Amino acid sequence: MDNTIQQRQVYLSGKMVPESEAKISIFDSAVMLGDSLTESTRTFRHRPFRLDEHISRLYRSLKVSRVDPGLSPSELTRITLEVLDANRSLMDSDDDCWIVHNISRGLMKPGPSTSQTNAATIMIFTNHMDLRGWVRYYTEGCHAVTSMSRAVPAQSLDARIKNRSRLFYTLADTEARLVDPDAQCVILDVDGYVSENKGGNLFAVVDGELLTPTTENCLAGISRETVMELADDLGIDVREARLQVYDFYTADEVFFTSTPYCIMPATRFNGLAIGDGRVGPVTQRLLAAWSALVGVDIVAQAQRQMA
Ligand SMILES: Cc1ncc(COP(=O)(O)O)c(C=O)c1O
Structure with a gap:
């Protein structure tokens, strides 16, 4: 793991933590069932592009999937911008990043039902926008x-x-x-x-x-x-x-x-x-x-x- 990755701060269900400390349970519905909703937003000149549209789409996905994230869209937007700010120094002036949201139904409870019984797992992180695979x-x-x-x-x-x-x-x-x-x-x-x-x-x-x-x-x-x-x-x-x-x-x-x-x-x-x-x-x-x-x-x- 290089230095850059070690320094990345990610958000996991209520806390900003270094990437290496961001751990979720093997019993999370994201892992057990592939049951999670997602968004990927990118920045241009380090500013998020159409973040409001991405957050709105995420809340539509959550609603139809019957996942309660436990946060309002404006709270999630504020946290998202905090994650971006915490990682701003990792971006070269010429480069940009992804901002990824993954939200799962949370810990699975063994039993007959797969509906949400625990708090949703909220994961937000940034990633270097590596465009090399598409460039040609x-x-x-x-x-x-x-x-x-x-x-x-x-x-x-x-x-x-x-x-x-x-x-x-x-x-x-x-x-x-x-x-x-x-x-x-x-x-x-x-x-x-x-x-x-x-x-x-x-x-x-x-x-x-x-x-x-x-x-x-x-x-x-x-x-x-x-x-x-x-x-x-x-x-x-x-x-x-x-x-x-x-x-x-x-x-x-x-x-x-x-x-x-x-x-x-x-x-x-x-x-x-x-x-x-x-x-x-x-x-x-x-x-x-x-x-x-x-x-x-x-x-x-x-x-x-x-x-
Ligand atoms: C299946 C699928 N279709 C289309 C898109 C393009 O969507 P957007 O332009 O919002 O990135 C994505 C983006 O990840 C996708 O996963």
Whole structure:
């Protein structure tokens, strides 16, 4: 463990503690059942981006999952900012961080019921925003590959609940990487419509219009929302629709959106070139607009980490 990690302060159920002292029980529902809700927010220039939206989404996930966090949204926001402040000195001036919230139903009580009987376990930590894994996709685009596993239907688990039961996403990612070790998975729902990636939303540009799946089968991503707003500002038409793989094979441009990388262009879909096989102009305009919005050149920041 290097010095930087030792110095990190994390929040665990009421206390700020050094990372090495943050321990949860093996009987916590997060461990026993993969039963926890989550958020990942990032900073730009060390300021949290859309924290209120992330906290609101977290409270919606908690409500639908019937987990009582024992804190109000404003208390959780205050604690979150304290965690960020406690770790500010670990960030280089050029870099940013993630702020992660994990909230579980708390200690499990053996017996017939899995409903909450104890205080929720609240975990908040920051992490260095390491963008190196995505950096070349900004210029080359990634290979989007459909997985064999299909999305869990909303009738079983609504994709808008941002949760940590990630086995299904991990399987989908692993399957796509059987085709290309460098692939980014595209998960279809049980009816064959495109839903999302293991950690991102999808967009296709078709005849100048921006298309994205409806939240019937994907997370209502904050980055997705940001792109829709930026597109609106740029006069690019946006439409939420049920989309099929055909729409992605024949799109002019395709990209993913997610908190860490913001926009990740894709230039191949299941082995076929998307458009002319290069990162397209609409994707580039949106990335530039996002950089302008936050005062950080998103691509340059990632590229500097490779130096
Ligand atoms: C399954 C899934 N879809 C989409 C996203 C993108 O959401 P956001 O833009 O809020 O990061 C995430 C983020 O982690 C995710 O886990």
